[in-house]
Amino acid sequence: MSTDEPAPPLAPAPYGPAPYAPSAPPEGMQRQRLHPLTPLLESVRFLTAAAAAVGIQMFTSRNFLFAVYAAVAAAVVGGIASLIALQFRGFVIWGRELHIYGGVFTRSHRTVPLDRLQSVDLARPLRARVFGLAQLNIEVAGGDGTDARLAYLKHDRALELRAELLSIAGRPGAAPKLERAEESAAEAPAAPLVPPVTVRKLAVASLLEALPVQLTALLVFGTAFAVTGSIFGFTKVATALWFGFFAPALLGYLQSTVATVNRFLRNCRFRITRDGGNLLIERGLTDTSHETVPVDRVTAVSFDEPILWRRKDWRRVEVWTAAVAQQSTSVVKSTTALPVGGPAEVALVAAEAVPELPAAFAVERPPSRARWRMPLRWKRTGAMLDEKVFVVRHGWWVNTYVAVPYARIQSVRVVQGRLQRMQGLATVHAMTAGGLGHTAKAAHRDVGEAVAMAAELRRRADAAAALEAPRLS
Amino acid sequence: MNARAVPVWDLWPGGIEWQPMSPKLRTVWVLRSLLNVLILAVAAAVPLTIWLGWDGLLWALGGYVLLAGLRALAVSRTVRTWGYAEREQDLLVRHGLLTRRLSIVPYGRIQLIDLSAGPIERMFGLTTVQVRTAALGSNTEVPGLDPLVAAALRDRLAVRAAEVREGL
Helix, strand or coil: CCCCCCCCCCCCCCCCCCCCCCCCCCCCCCCECCCCCHHHHHCHHHHHHHHHHHHHHHHHHCCHHHHHHHHHHHHHHHHHHHHHHHHHCEEEEECCEEEEEECCCCCEEEEEEHHHEEEEEEEECHHHHHCCEEEEEEEECCCCCCCEEEEEEEHHHHHHHHHHHHHHHCCCCHHHHHHHHHHHHHHCCCCCCCCCCCHHHHHHHHHHHHHHHHHHHHHHHHHHHHHHHHHHCCCHHHHHHHHHHHHHHHHHHHHHHHHHHHHHHHHCCCEEEEECCEEEEEECCCCEEEEEEEHHHEEEEEEEEEHHHHHHCCEEEEEEEHHHHHHCCCCCCCEEEEEEECHHHHHHHHHHHCCCCCCCCCCECCCHHHHHHCCCCHHHCEEEECCCEEEEEECCCEEEEEEEEHHHEEEEEEEECHHHHHHCEEEEEEEECECHHHEEEEEEEEHHHHHHHHHHHHHHHHHHHHHCCCCCC | CCHHHCCHHHHCCCCCCCECCCCHHHHHHHHHHHHHHHHHHHHHHHHHHHHHCCHHHHHHHHHHHHHHHHHHHHHHHHHHHCEEEECCCEEEEEECCCCEEEEEEEHHHCCEEEEECCHHHHHCCCEEEEEECCECCCEEEEEEECHHHHHHHHHHHHHHHHHCCCCC
16 A cells, blocks of 8 residues: 555666657758749638628629729739748758648648658649649658648649658659659550549549438438328428428538549549559649658558449558558548459459559358348358468448458457357457558357467468568658 | 356467466556446436435446446456566466457567556556557557566567567
């Protein structure tokens, strides 16, 4: 009963590499400027709102001179503000670090250690594209979730800078090849891994994917409307009340529809190429984006098959990396490596993402006594220890295979719920780096099999990790 | 039925030597659960007293004794299921009475080792070791260790983690 228990003694010496200590470039160092249109583009939403307000004012008061005054005032004030803002913004490449400066009232100075660079992605939102500009999103291993951003730069300048950053980071072969690929990409595209997905195929695929959701939603809303209508009558008041009552659900439905359309637009003109150790992905109709996926950091590959794609034998391939997971911990994201494709294309992309990864797996179903727990999904659930990857399959609405290379498994867990205990079942979790969505779950295996599977997973993970060179990030 | 009552960790091939937690852990957790139920009972006593008059206090007290007894029983049985084992390549932690969990953390993947001790734990001289890997959801705890045992475990884990470091 001693409250003053001495703290446990410290270990004799700290383990691991020396902590990273940032330095500052000298004061007089010439900063590189961002494009002069940057402040304008960043306040584009505000400007649109202001323009709309002025427009309304103009039409209601019939005073057209007001618009001219407003435009002149906006030009003068905006121009001066932009000039001031631009003085404080910029970036410096100093040694193996990138320093980004920003802010007028609250100054910010951000140091990006290029040694720990994960990827540099080129993004072109619509408003920047209009002026031929682009922005660079920079991801660093072990980042705090907010990624560094350089916006906006001229498109070719952004490409140059990206190559420069990658070459400083020491990605072998990244810089020269990248430049060549980008230069040729402007006119004649370098050979993509898979033939480009036609707009028609993508549209059909999106439609088929969204159709069940849409039909169900419309059916539910229709029945709800009919039922309330038959009870209260189809008066104006009742209808208005109905819409008020169902507004959240309707909003959610609208949102999901917009998301589907957005995804379709994002995946248009999809191109994936292999460049050294990276997969380069370019896509987008209105907003083009370039993404870089380092192949040696792929933690899992998943193959999605929405319910209506089954007859066509189409799949979508998603690639998961730890870098993507670090971007935001709440929303787990992956990179689409193929929006839609037949078996041959899927196999090609899969083999590029993880060497020698097959695209078809003969997974083993859970024992039939687990069937009543998932009557629809049971047939489409399973797990398998492949030669190099751990594969699990799950889902009825969207059936998914998740393949995790053994070398990427962080920890293994066997969980047995109370119902499972009565049935002699258990679930095996194999976790990879990143958020909760990065867990491969083999549900409802026989207890003995589950434990043996966990032991085998651990053995194979060690064997696979031993073959790789250790790295810290 | 009997074969299925065997905890999942006892089926591990080859058998494992489980290290038990400190015997004081049971006391600590029973105390903690009694405190938690007490808070609940106090919160329930106010409306009960308003509703039933002074009889309400008796009801709250009776409810407290019943609930606390059941809870203490459950907790003291749960404590017995906790255990950890250090193997050649990994750390195994088992726990759970109704839902059984067996976590396996390879030394090479350990990113962070924390020692922590709450106020009640400190009173009884206990420490919790937390092991984290790069997977965000996998936060493995080894509660109720003697501070010296905990520090020794921490040091052993750190040494092993530095020896067999594997990447993400």
